Amino acid sequence: MDALVANFGAIVFYALAAVAVAGAAGVIGFKNPVHAAMSLLLTFLSVAGLFVLQRAELIAAVQVLVYAGGVMVLFLFVIMLVNVRTLPEQQTYVRRLVPAALAVSVLVAGLVGVGVWAAFRGPAGPIAPLVSVEGTVMGNTEAVGWSLYRDFLLPFEVVSIVLLVAMIGAIVMGRKEKEERA
């Protein structure tokens, strides 16, 4: 029982990580897009749990609201609208597995390289608390808000313009052509 309590963080991490990876595998494995979308939802929720483990409570909430709420509804809405089931049976590009495997091997090699470098560099310093701004301790949401609206004000404004452009673009593309309407 004591071992269970002592390793609680690790157990939760491995459970969430396993669900996240299984969901990701389901996304590329399922033939039916609705099943793939449900699998993706599972991954999003597990990743939100992992964010909580990393003391990023605000990001976890945003992940649930934006991804599991907004993006997922958008995906399901389009799947229903398009009615993919009536479309011809799909196959996968199996021959393209080789470049994918190559790219992944490069990534693994890079990660191992960084790990070896970090091991030679010695252990990391003490982890500073994530909730202080200029020495004042505050909640995660407040601290992220401070950083967002003070240090990242220009990126914030740029992102709002990007969102506006995306909104207009989606409306323009989704609109019926004039000739089509007649």
Added chain:
Amino acid sequence: MITTTHYLVLSLIMFALGLTGVMVRRNFITVLMSIELILNAANINFIAFARHLGDLSGQVIAVFVITLAAAEAAIGLGIIIALVRLKQTVQLDHVNVMQG
């Protein structure tokens, strides 16, 4: 003890699965979902390093990544709607007008 390396390995696995999905699948909707997986993997990295370095900037950038992912999903699904209206397909290999 769960270290930052654990999170990096998880992120790598998710990125690899997402990349495989983008390269292997030819259903446009599944490809978009795989791109969301890749962005989520990037977010795991940002959050892990924010914790590792004790710097909140990683979390703020994760907010930006989520915003851009939402915008990308809206645009991508708009393209799907337009594609279905024009060619009645979501299979990427049926869309080869611009192939030389």
